[in-house]
Amino acid sequence: MYKYDVMSAKAEEFINHEEIMETLSYAEAHKDDVKLIDEIIEKAKLRKGLSHREASVLLACEIPEKIQEVYDLARQIKKDFYGNRIVMFAPLYLSNYCVNSCVYCPYHIKNKHISRKKLTQDDVRREVIALQDMGHKRLAIEAGEDPVNNPIEYILECINTIYSIKHKNGAIRRVNVNIAATTVENYRKLKEAGIGTYILFQETYHKESYEKLHPAGPKHNYAYHTEAMDRAMEGGIDDVGLGVLFGLELYKYEFAGLLMHAEHLEAAKGVGPHTISVPRIKRADDIDPSVFDNGISDDIFAKLCACIRVAVPYTGMIISTRESKEVREKVIGLGVSQISGASRTSVGGYDQPEEEDDNSAQFDVSDTRTLDEVINWLMRIGYIPSFCTACYREGRTGDRFMTLLKAGQIQNCCHPNALMTLKEYIEDYASEDTKRIGEELIQKELLNIPNPVVRAKATEYIENIHTGQRDFRF
Numbered sequence: 334m335y336k337y338d339v340m341s342a343k344a345e346e347f348i349n350h351e352e353i354m355e356t357l358s359y360a361e362a363h364k365d366d367v368k369l370i371d372e373i374i375e376k377a378k379l380r381k382g383l384s385h386r387e388a389s390v391l392l393a394c395e396i397p398e399k400i401q402e403v404y405d406l407a408r409q410i411k412k413d414f415y416g417n418r419i420v421m422f423a424p425l426y427l428s429n430y431c432v433n434s435c436v437y438c439p440y441h442i443k444n445k446h447i448s449r450k451k452l453t454q455d456d457v458r459r460e461v462i463a464l465q466d467m468g469h470k471r472l473a474i475e476a477g478e479d480p481v482n483n484p485i486e487y488i489l490e491c492i493n494t495i496y497s498i499k500h501k502n503g504a505i506r507r508v509n510v511n512i513a514a515t516t517v518e519n520y521r522k523l524k525e526a527g528i529g530t531y532i533l534f535q536e537t538y539h540k541e542s543y544e545k546l547h548p549a550g551p552k553h554n555y556a557y558h559t560e561a562m563d564r565a566m567e568g569g570i571d572d573v574g575l576g577v578l579f580g581l582e583l584y585k586y587e588f589a590g591l592l593m594h595a596e597h598l599e600a601a602k603g604v605g606p607h608t609i610s611v612p613r614i615k616r617a618d619d620i621d622p623s624v625f626d627n628g629i630s631d632d633i634f635a636k637l638c639a640c641i642r643v644a645v646p647y648t649g650m651i652i653s654t655r656e657s658k659e660v661r662e663k664v665i666g667l668g669v670s671q672i673s674g675a676s677r678t679s680v681g682g683y684d685q686p687e688e689e690d691d692n693s694a695q696f697d698v699s700d701t702r703t704l705d706e707v708i709n710w711l712m713r714i715g716y717i718p719s720f721c722t723a724c725y726r727e728g729r730t731g732d733r734f735m736t737l738l739k740a741g742q743i744q745n746c747c748h749p750n751a752l753m754t755l756k757e758y759i760e761d762y763a764s765e766d767t768k769r770i771g772e773e774l775i776q777k778e779l780l781n782i783p784n785p786v787v788r789a790k791a792t793e794y795i796e797n798i799h800t801g802q803r804d805f806r807f
């Protein structure tokens with residue numbers, strides 16, 4: 334039997350089933366304990382985070398006033414740490430060849446009717462130009478696991494191609510990578526290729542379910558998958574992104590597992606996760622989400638996001654176009670800091686939008702708006718869309734990024750960077766209406782830069798962007 338140990342290198346010890354079960358019993362037993370809940374909320378107000386046990390009590394609590402307090406705190410933490418900025422990105426699907434058999438994913442090896450595709454370097458070029466022409470600066474590349482069709486060399490070649498393309502004023506300045514768990518050596522190669530965050534969704538932290546949901550293929554190995562972030566960090570990648578595919582297992586179990594994973598990385602590696610993603614299962618070719626028993630309502634989903642926000646205030650939270658405009662609007666307020674826009678989940682979908690007979694997509698997207706529509710909407714509901722990639726390019730990754738955050742310098746750094754990248758978007762890609770709203774917003778928000786020297790510099794840079802210069806950053 335495994336014993337819980339946050340420092341252990343063993344998956345079953347840092348994500349310990351018995352510890353999760355005890356946590357869930359503890360949370361259930363204390364869900365009406367107002368005194369304890371108040372103490373936990375007070376602790377969360379210190380903005381230093383909560384343990385998986387404490388946060389699980391908040392998630393279990395069903396007292397409306399207390400839930401409201403958690404929501405209010407999540408909103409406040411979001412404001413203090415991330416301001417009203419929302420970072421934009423797009424996924425880029427490189428290949429849907431896959432040797433795994435994940436039962437929720439249309440790429441599974443037994444799916445014989447999905448059209449299998451893999452981008453050539455010329456295809457990558459066309460996709461990236463299409464993405465640059467929309468205004469994207471940050472990508473998350475995605476691929477199935479297939480050592481023959483998508484070996485690490487292929488992924489590295491694609492990353493090189495992506496960074497090399499400069500079309501008009503466009504550029505992809507940060508490539509995040511979402512590929513299957515791999516070796517320390519391969520993580521080192523990804524680091525050398527200049528990736529931003531390495532993202533890998535755990536799918537489920539419940540080992541028994543994990544093994545059933547991944548009945549064959551390399552992904553079947555729970556320990557190898559769960560220990561991937563440790564190997565990534567050993568390979569020099571210090572920004573890692575966690576995630577759970579909600580709907581597979583009980584959400585309270587996943588929530589405790591997710592926080593234990595974050596605690597483990599912080600304790601054993603000195604840096605917690607850079608981001609947490611919160612995908613929910615969607616319909617896809619050969620996949621009917623209703624066969625999974627653990628789907629969660631939009632309300633529970635919002636509660637989960639708020640609890641993650643107060644439990645790990647320093648971790649960015651990502652939401653994709655799997656969610657509708659309405660759900661996105663709700664959870665952006667509760668703590669989400671990064672969203673995708675105008676995503677295509679098919680291989681080659683940006684340059685050649687899906688044809689009738691193309692079923693290569695990974696899942697159906699709910700938010701189908703153009704990037705301009707998303708940017709326009711964000712500004713109308715009070716946010717600053719940001720295309721900033723400065724931290725990564727200035728080497729502010731891992732604990733160096735956290736230092737900036739903890740020193741409260743975000744408003745003198747991320748805020749002007751967001752405005753300058755928004756200005757680039759407006760100059761190069763925006764519709765007339767978006768341009769008008771954006772110009773007003775930038776002028777208004779420049780005044781919210783506290784340091785007068787930074788404010789003056791940012792104002793000057795923004796004028797320079799208007800006269801044709803690009804790529805300023807603090």
Ligand code: SAM
Nearest residue numbers: 437438475476477512513534578614615617696
């Ligand atoms: N193949 C890589 C791996 O094994 O981790 C990652 C890339 S995969 C393209 C990205 C993620 O999409 C998966 O980790 C999974 O959580 C999610 N996904 C798979 N099927 C899905 C579905 N039907 N609905 C929503 N998300 C899904």
